[in-house]
Each structure stands twice: as structure tokens, then as C-alpha cells.
Amino acid sequence: MTVALEISKIFKRFERPGRPTIEALKDINLTVRQGEFVSIVGASGSGKSTLLRIIDGLTPASSGTISVNGTPVTRPGKDRAVVFQQDSLLPWKTVIENVAYGLAINGVKRKEREKTARHFIDVSGLQGFEHHYPHQLSGGMRQRVNVARALAVSPDILLLDEPFAALDAQTREVMQTELLRIWEEEKKTVVLITHQIDEAVFLSDRVVVFSARPGQIREEIEIDLPRPRDLEVKRSAPFVAYVDHIWKLIEQEVRLGMKS
Numbered sequence: 186m187t188v189a190l191e192i193s194k195i196f197k198r199f200e201r202p203g204r205p206t207i208e209a210l211k212d213i214n215l216t217v218r219q220g221e222f223v224s225i226v227g228a229s230g231s232g233k234s235t236l237l238r239i240i241d242g243l244t245p246a247s248s249g250t251i252s253v254n255g256t257p258v259t260r261p262g263k264d265r266a267v268v269f270q271q272d273s274l275l276p277w278k279t280v281i282e283n284v285a286y287g288l289a290i291n292g293v294k295r296k297e298r299e300k301t302a303r304h305f306i307d308v309s310g311l312q313g314f315e316h317h318y319p320h321q322l323s324g325g326m327r328q329r330v331n332v333a334r335a336l337a338v339s340p341d342i343l344l345l346d347e348p349f350a351a352l353d354a355q356t357r358e359v360m361q362t363e364l365l366r367i368w369e370e371e372k373k374t375v376v377l378i379t380h381q382i383d384e385a386v387f388l389s390d391r392v393v394v395f396s397a398r399p400g401q402i403r404e405e406i407e408i409d410l411p412r413p414r415d416l417e418v419k420r421s422a423p424f425v426a427y428v429d430h431i432w433k434l435i436e437q438e439v440r441l442g443m444k445s
């Protein structure tokens with residue numbers, strides 16, 4: 186097994202002058218293998234986004250280490266790319282310019298940039314929209330552009346923070362199958378945060394359930410459903426059993442969180 190991401194003894198406290206310190210994460214340990222699709226689910230405020238930001242190097246941990254392919258993370262780097270819930274496209278740039286943007290920052294030559302951007306536009310099903318501006322696209326298409334842009338810089342790890350949360354239910358399901366197809370083609374390591382338990386089970390090799398704050402790993406569940414998967418699998422008994430199990434874990438955590 187090749188390890189892509191090693192999260193070791195991560196603690197995160199937010200010190201707030203004159204106010205109680207928030208203990209967001211407590212002793213998180215997680216190993217993600219290369220090409221694995223891992224989702225993190227848990228009650229609101231359990232530290233999921235904080236962990237993703239620490240992995241990306243946007244937020245420092247209070248203690249503990251993160252390493253990507255054996256190299257400790259100290260800041261954002263080319264080996265990781267994030268997609269957030271809200272699209273972060275540049276409104277004055279076209280689809281192709283947005284997808285190529287990270288490559289331009291990385292100093293990739295124009296011809297090469299265009300070639301790579303076109304590849305990921307194709308992969309993301311955006312053919313014909315290369316010269317559209319973000320405001321001319323639907324929410325689902327804008328998120329495709331975000332995913333294409335993240336993939337274009339060729340990261341080893343794709344970090345997805347509720348990327349489909351703002352989409353309607355049908356578009357979200359389409360995007361889930363698209364993401365699976367892209368993941369199977371590009372063979373990336375993915376860490377996804379989601380509130381949608383069925384989304385986590387459908388997409389993942391493993392689902393990590395966080396406890397209520399401070400976030401700790403309550404349980405890791407291997408999702409033993411055959412691949413490639415299509416939406417039909419959501420109606421199968423094993424799928425429903427996984428969702429039910431995870432739902433109960435989170436429900437317990439939400440209740441515990443309400444008491445504390």
C-alpha cells in the first residue's frame with residue numbers, strides 16, 4: 186500500500202482573547218492510501234472543515250503532523266487542490282481561462298496550459314462552454330469548472346469541502362456520478378467532506394465519522410460495495426444498511442453535542 190496522506194495526532198484549538206478556547210480537533214489519526222476515496226462526515230461544528238484546511242496548509246494545527254507522500258505539510262502546495270462549497274471562479278475570466286488559471290500561476294506555458302485545460306474541460310463534460318463566463322453557467326456547471334480547475338494543476342490529493350451542497354438534489358446526484366467517473370479515470374486520492382451520508386457511502390472506499398466537538402474519529406467504515414457504482418446501488422440493501430448505521434452514529438453525536 187502506498188500512503189498518500191498521513192494525519193498524525195492532530196489537535197486544533199482556537200484561542201480567542203477574553204473568551205473560552207474552542208477545542209475543535211482532538212487527536213486525529215488517519216492514513217489515506219494513494220487513489221483512495223475517503224469521506225468525512227459528522228455533526229455540524231465537529232471540525233471537518235478545520236481538518237481539511239489543516240491538510241491544505243491554510244490553517245496550522247495546534248499540534249501533530251500531516252504529511253503528503255511523506256513530505257510534511259506547512260503551507261498550501263501543488264500536491265493538493267481544494268474545491269469549496271461556494272465556487273471560487275474569477276467572474277471576468279472564461280471557463281477555459283478559469284480552468285487554466287492555476288497553471289498560469291505555476292508558470293506553465295500558454296500552449297501547454299490550453300492543452301491541459303481542454304483535457305479537463307472534456308473530462309468534466311464542459312465541451313462547448315469553453316468561452317462562457319461563470320454567470321452564463323448553472324450552479325452545477327460552475328462546480329464542474331471548479332473541479333476541472335482543481336484537477337488541471339495535477340494535484341496528488343483532491344480536497345473537497347461540501348462541493349455539491351449548494352446544488353439541488355437532482356444536480357447533486359448527477360455530479361456524484363460525474364465525480365466517480367472522473368475519479369476512476371484520473372485515479373486521484375480524494376478526501377471529501379459532506380453532510381450527505383448517502384453521498385459519502387456512494388462515493389467512498391471508506392467513511393470516517395467524527396464525534397461531536399471536539400472532533401475525534403468515532404468510527405471508520407469500509408464501504409464494501411462493488412465498483413464501478415451507479416445510482417442503482419443506492420437502492421440496494423447493503424447501501425441502505427451503511428447509511429442507516431452512519432446516520433445512527435451521527436444522531437448519537439448530535440444528541441451528545443446538545444447536552445454538552
Ligand SMILES: Nc1ncnc2c1ncn2[C@@H]1O[C@H](COP(=O)(O)OP(=O)(O)OP(=O)(O)O)[C@@H](O)[C@H]1O
Pocket residue numbers: 199207209227228229230231232233234235236398
Ligand atoms: N477561525 C476560527 N476561529 C474560532 N473558531 C473557529 C474558527 N474556525 C472554526 N472554528 C470553530 O471550530 C469548530 C469546528 O468548525 P468547523 O467549521 O471545522 O466544523 P465543521 O464540522 O466543518 O462544521 P459544518 O459541518 O457546520 O461546516 C466550530 O465550533 C467553529 O465555530
